[in-house]
Amino acid sequence: MSMPFDHETLVAFSKSFGLFYLIAMSVIAVVYALWPANQAQFDRAAEQIFDDGDTPCQ
Amino acid sequence: MISGLTLGERQTAVCLSLALLVLGVIFAGAGQGDPLGVHGFIIAAYAVVVMGAVITGYYAPAPGADRLTQYYDDPTKFGIIVAMLWAIFGMFVGDWVAWLLAYPDMTFDAAWASFGRLRPVHTTGVIFGFGGNALIATSYHVVQRTSRARLPDQLSPWVVLIGYNLFCLLAVSGYLIGITQSKEYAEPEWYADILLVIVWVTYFLLYIRTLARRQEPHIYVANWYYMAFILVVAVLHIVNNLAVPVSLTEAKSYSLFAGVQDAMTQWWYGHNAVAFFLTAGFLGMMYYYLPKRAGRPIYSYRMSIVGFWGITFFYMWAGSHHLHYTALPLWVQNLGMTFSVMLLVPSWIAAGNALMTLNGAWTRVRDDATLRFMAMAAVFYGLSTFEGSFMAIRPVNSLSHYTDWTIGHVHAGTLGWVSMIVFGTFYSLVPWMWKVERMYSRKLVEWHFWLAMAGTLIYVFAMWNSGIIQGLMWRTYNDGGTLAYSFVDSLVAMHPYYIARAVGGFLFFLGPVIGLYNILMTIRLSRETAGTGIAEMPVVALKAGE
Numbered sequence: 001m002s003m004p005f006d007h008e009t010l011v012a013f014s015k016s017f018g019l020f021y022l023i024a025m026s027v028i029a030v031v032y033a034l035w036p037a038n039q040a041q042f043d044r045a046a047e048q049i050f051d052d053g054d055t056p057c058q
Numbered sequence: 059m060i061s062g063l064t065l066g067e068r069q070t071a072v073c074l075s076l077a078l079l080v081l082g083v084i085f086a087g088a089g090q091g092d093p094l095g096v097h098g099f100i101i102a103a104y105a106v107v108v109m110g111a112v113i114t115g116y117y118a119p120a121p122g123a124d125r126l127t128q129y130y131d132d133p134t135k136f137g138i139i140v141a142m143l144w145a146i147f148g149m150f151v152g153d154w155v156a157w158l159l160a161y162p163d164m165t166f167d168a169a170w171a172s173f174g175r176l177r178p179v180h181t182t183g184v185i186f187g188f189g190g191n192a193l194i195a196t197s198y199h200v201v202q203r204t205s206r207a208r209l210p211d212q213l214s215p216w217v218v219l220i221g222y223n224l225f226c227l228l229a230v231s232g233y234l235i236g237i238t239q240s241k242e243y244a245e246p247e248w249y250a251d252i253l254l255v256i257v258w259v260t261y262f263l264l265y266i267r268t269l270a271r272r273q274e275p276h277i278y279v280a281n282w283y284y285m286a287f288i289l290v291v292a293v294l295h296i297v298n299n300l301a302v303p304v305s306l307t308e309a310k311s312y313s314l315f316a317g318v319q320d321a322m323t324q325w326w327y328g329h330n331a332v333a334f335f336l337t338a339g340f341l342g343m344m345y346y347y348l349p350k351r352a353g354r355p356i357y358s359y360r361m362s363i364v365g366f367w368g369i370t371f372f373y374m375w376a377g378s379h380h381l382h383y384t385a386l387p388l389w390v391q392n393l394g395m396t397f398s399v400m401l402l403v404p405s406w407i408a409a410g411n412a413l414m415t416l417n418g419a420w421t422r423v424r425d426d427a428t429l430r431f432m433a434m435a436a437v438f439y440g441l442s443t444f445e446g447s448f449m450a451i452r453p454v455n456s457l458s459h460y461t462d463w464t465i466g467h468v469h470a471g472t473l474g475w476v477s478m479i480v481f482g483t484f485y486s487l488v489p490w491m492w493k494v495e496r497m498y499s500r501k502l503v504e505w506h507f508w509l510a511m512a513g514t515l516i517y518v519f520a521m522w523n524s525g526i527i528q529g530l531m532w533r534t535y536n537d538g539g540t541l542a543y544s545f546v547d548s549l550v551a552m553h554p555y556y557i558a559r560a561v562g563g564f565l566f567f568l569g570p571v572i573g574l575y576n577i578l579m580t581i582r583l584s585r586e587t588a589g590t591g592i593a594e595m596p597v598v599a600l601k602a603g604e
């Protein structure tokens with residue numbers, strides 16, 4: 001039976017590409033979290049949970 | 059609760075339960091002679107009960123349009139009560155199983171009372187019954203409040219809860235009559251699995267639809283964790299349960315996977331069940347209810363986001379630490395080990411974030427058992443993740459694997475972290491939901507806290523001791539180069555610890571019993587004070603010293 005890719009190819013792919021995409025994802029997540037312009041909306045979100053009048057917006 | 063549904067929704071509810079009844083009858087008929095037939099009867103009986111409940115409330119006056127100006131909390135209230143009932147049931151069986159390990163003859167010669175059948179009744183009862191209902195109930199509350207939007211319809215939250223509890227019921231009743239797929243935490247057979255897929259897709263869509271209606275530009279971080287829980291559990295459940303039933307009239311099925319692939323798929327599922335069921339969802343709970351109860355915003359919102367992506371990226375790859383020293387290729391074991399150690403970083407970000415949020419409110423933690431539950435949950439979360447990362451290191455695992463050390467780790471996580479965060483959350487949420495100032499009895503909350511603390515510590519220390527002793531006995535050689543102890547020797551050595559664990563477990567079990575009583579009395583209190591003005595009080599977090 002012929003497969004589109006064999007075990008060795010798959011392993012090589014995950015060992016190479018896997019490393020870089022994980023690093024890339026981590027960098028994106030950290031940059032997003034630390035981006036100064038995002039700070040205001042984060043602060044607002046952290047405070048928002050306290051000022052609910054306990055009714056939904058209409 | 060039916061009176062809150064519109065006439066159209068009541069009709070749809072009757073139709074749905076009728077469809078379920080028909081399905082149950084078909085299974086009962088076609089599955090005659092097979093355990094599936096028994097489940098057919100259970101499904102039919104469940105459908106009749108649900109339909110009966112809807113019909114009983116059918117002629118109640120329709121709710122006014124002003125209901126749309128309120129959040130929809132009936133399903134949350136229902137979920138809280140059901141979760142507490144599952145807690146009592148699941149922990150009762152847990153303690154039963156604990157005594158069974160100390161006194162293995164306690165099976166009355168009955169198949170249903172054997173360890174192999176009762177053990178999954180415990181794990182399913184507590185993880186899915188207790189944990190799952192608590193997650194669903196609180197997620198409805200959190201997503202509405204943080205989105206400032208009402209749930210988009212009133213029927214699908216019920217479809218999720220009713221369908222989900224049917225799944226749990228089929229699971230535990232199935233084990234007792236011998237139905238199992240033999241995959242830990244995924245024991246139910248194909249038809250129950252299909253039911254859960256339907257329920258879970260409905261849940262996912264409900265959550266997305268509510269978020270889509272949100273009035274806040276940014277999605278509060280608790281929702282990200284709940285979303286990860288919902289989405290990943292769907293993926294895990296579907297992949298791990300791919301199977302072919304022997305026939306449509308039989309309960310038995312065969313997995314699509316075999317050999318080491320099967321093992322890897324199962325533990326990719328199993329570990330991510332820990333990650334996304336027992337961790338991500340409860341972190342969502344923590345990130346909303348802990349700051350809310352403490353009256354202080356989360357210490358570092360940024361870190362909650364970094365922690366989120368860390369947990370979602372890393373956990374996915376950690377499952378192979380369950381398969382050290384197996385036929386699994388060594389590099390896959392190494393991968394799991396490495397990611398498990400890396401996991402300590404986002405885990406401690408979450409635990410640290412919670413504790414730093416409380417920093418400055420320690421007097422409150424001292425005085426308020428509810429907040430103390432949440433603080434201890436964060437401590438145990440930090441502890442069990444440290445322990446987990448350690449146990450994932452292969453040589454350490456060679457000592458801990460197959461021993462009670464694993465059981466100690468599991469219950470540090472599930473008693474100390476999962477249960478405590480739920481109890482802290484419920485004691486905050488119940489007064490908000492039933493619109494009373496506070497729980498019926500603060501003393502009973504205090505009692506519950508100390509029972510839970512004592513129970514957890516006794517349980518965990520007993521298992522740590524027993525596990526290490528066991529592990530060491532199994533690897534001690536005598537001068538002749540053969541094992542110094544027989545397996546039975548190690549069993550004898552464990553006996554006192556098993557008794558201690560069962561006693562600790564009993565203390566822990568008493569907690570939800572008095573907890574449910576306290577909740578029911580609080581509800582009664584709310585009925586008595588309804589209309590006296592207290593009900594209209596704004597919701598405020600407890601102040602120090604209260």
Ligand code: HEM
Nearest residue numbers: 149152153155156181184185464465468472476563566567
């Ligand atoms: C009254 C409290 C509890 C008692 C007495 C108890 C007791 C037990 C016992 C005796 C076992 C079997 C151990 C073995 O096979 O050697 C077990 C397994 C387990 N319990 Fe509990 N339990 C309790 C609460 C909980 C809770 C609240 C959860 C989850 C939320 C939980 C999750 C589990 C899991 C996941 C396992 C399987 C562990 C594994 O396979 O490694 N337990 N429990």
Ligand code: HEM
Nearest residue numbers: 332336379380398401405443446447449450459468471472
């Ligand atoms: C960084 C986080 C964690 C890591 C790296 C980790 C790692 C581990 C390891 C290495 C094992 C033993 C596997 C074996 O020898 O078979 C294990 C078992 C287990 N852990 Fe954790 N753990 C973590 C957090 C948690 C938490 C927070 C909970 C519960 C709330 C939990 C629940 C469990 C369960 C239920 C098992 C038993 C699985 C089974 O064999 O049935 N873990 N974990």
